[in-house]
Amino acid sequence: MLVELQNISKTFGRVRANQDISLKFEGGHIYAILGENGAGKSTLMKIMSGYQSADRGQIVVDGQALDLKAPTDAIAHGIGMLYQDPLDFPPFTILENFIAGRPGGIFPDRAAARQQLAAITERFGFGLDPNRYVDTLTIGERQQLEIVRLLSLNVRVLVLDEPTTGISAEQKTILFNVLKALARDDRMAIILVSHKLEDVIELCDLAYVLRRGRFVGEKTVPCPISELVALMFGKVVERQNRPNVMCGDSVLTVEAVRIAAQRLTVENVSLRVCSSEVIGLAGLDGSGQGEFIRACAGLFPPQSGTIKLNGRSMTRASYHDFSQAGVAFLPAGRMEEGLIKGMTLTEHFALTQRSPRPWINWFEARQITAERIKNFNVKGRPGSPIQTLSGGNQQRFALSLLRQNLKVLLLEHPTRGLDVESANTIWEQLLKRREQGTAIIFISAELDEIVSYSDRILVFFGGRATMVDDPAEMTADRLGELIGGRE
Numbered sequence: 001m002l003v004e005l006q007n008i009s010k011t012f013g014r015v016r017a018n019q020d021i022s023l024k025f026e027g028g029h030i031y032a033i034l035g036e037n038g039a040g041k042s043t044l045m046k047i048m049s050g051y052q053s054a055d056r057g058q059i060v061v062d063g064q065a066l067d068l069k070a071p072t073d074a075i076a077h078g079i080g081m082l083y084q085d086p087l088d089f090p091p092f093t094i095l096e097n098f099i100a101g102r103p104g105g106i107f108p109d110r111a112a113a114r115q116q117l118a119a120i121t122e123r124f125g126f127g128l129d130p131n132r133y134v135d136t137l138t139i140g141e142r143q144q145l146e147i148v149r150l151l152s153l154n155v156r157v158l159v160l161d162e163p164t165t166g167i168s169a170e171q172k173t174i175l176f177n178v179l180k181a182l183a184r185d186d187r188m189a190i191i192l193v194s195h196k197l198e199d200v201i202e203l204c205d206l207a208y209v210l211r212r213g214r215f216v217g218e219k220t221v222p223c224p225i226s227e228l229v230a231l232m233f234g235k236v237v238e239r240q241n242r243p244n245v246m247c248g249d250s251v252l253t254v255e256a257v258r259i260a261a262q263r264l265t266v267e268n269v270s271l272r273v274c275s276s277e278v279i280g281l282a283g284l285d286g287s288g289q290g291e292f293i294r295a296c297a298g299l300f301p302p303q304s305g306t307i308k309l310n311g312r313s314m315t316r317a318s319y320h321d322f323s324q325a326g327v328a329f330l331p332a333g334r335m336e337e338g339l340i341k342g343m344t345l346t347e348h349f350a351l352t353q354r355s356p357r358p359w360i361n362w363f364e365a366r367q368i369t370a371e372r373i374k375n376f377n378v379k380g381r382p383g384s385p386i387q388t389l390s391g392g393n394q395q396r397f398a399l400s401l402l403r404q405n406l407k408v409l410l411l412e413h414p415t416r417g418l419d420v421e422s423a424n425t426i427w428e429q430l431l432k433r434r435e436q437g438t439a440i441i442f443i444s445a446e447l448d449e450i451v452s453y454s455d456r457i458l459v460f461f462g463g464r465a466t467m468v469d470d471p472a473e474m475t476a477d478r479l480g481e482l483i484g485g486r487e
């Protein structure tokens, strides 16, 4: 079986999720679709499995172009997908769920279905009890059930979107063994969508890498990790010359912090930042940089180690205390953590003001909001609900809300998803603050952004961090090794 994606493009509003992507998948192989969050992996695979339609391009199976209107169409042509966000499961038993998924409605023979279910689960050592209710299953067990269901529908191509997120190490071992067997013995094409290099290296034989909606290259696996990283993160560009700001007093001092998060522990990370310094945090998503930056904002208290601001201990202080002390944090999920859907720009402005009076002067709030809109080049009006603005405008507006003379500004993916022009405007604003003495710490998945703007780079891998003191001396290979772990 040969599946070809030809020139697939898909946009969501102004976001180009997939741009002219062409890929091939053959039976007997395990492929990786690799890329950082937001690269367009899920979109591409949803198109291939009939869950979403492409704006342009086609899906060709064994020379025949398909017209997929729904996942059931794709399954009929042998393509099945396990989605990243588990679909809602009705309160069925495993057996009922297994039966209900069949085309043409109810399987006529429950006993036969039970037998088939038992046969497949036994072959793979899944141990699914047909009488258990689906809503009591772990994510790993639901995955197993979905694989069994798709196999019983005779799919020849199995797509798994970030399947190792949220499952145990044992379940992962079982899963990977199953996938290897399906490729080797059943000659199926397996496609693993992932941003985790270690999973890709362990399982796959060919990696297709996406970056910002485009296909940027393929690698036969195994290969040096740094080569995969270089594709995922882009090239290291020449560092632009920019005014060197003299490093002032040390404002933030983090010493040997340990942060226990759900999936990893940040261990023994230290950082001393002085005023006007820009520190870039690099690393694959989930390497600890998100926890670290939240610890610096007072959102994630460390288990041990110390955090000081201007010499004052803040180790177990609250977000409010950090904010009082001049620290601001702009998270990546603007709509989830930063801005509030349904509220207008003026209301956002009013909410962020600390006024001695218990009431809000709406007239004044509208006026100042209009001023900020103008100064920060935001396309929107004081009365616009925030969600009606494009990503770049939301980000610029969020920046405009930050008060002046901050000691430390913490930013997570400040320009993710933005066009070059918007990204440049954001950095102009940030560098102005730097000139005024604000220290900036930011996370980015764009190596050129990290190298261009950082005075120093802290690279995270598996919860540990390595300091790069001179970004100008950094080569793509060296950064790749640090980001991808050396072994």
Ligand SMILES: Nc1ncnc2c1ncn2[C@@H]1O[C@H](COP(=O)(O)OP(=O)(O)O)[C@@H](O)[C@H]1O
Binding pocket: 012, 015, 016, 017, 035, 036, 037, 038, 039, 040, 041, 042, 043, 044, 417
């Ligand atoms: N249904 C949607 N509506 C609007 N934007 C979307 C939608 N799905 C994905 N996007 C956007 O498309 C881009 C690619 O997303 P996605 O394919 O989920 O990436 P990945 O799976 O690689 O993390 C992102 O910028 C994302 O915000």
Ligand SMILES: [Mg+2]
Binding pocket: 041, 042, 043, 084, 161
């Ligand atoms: Mg995804």
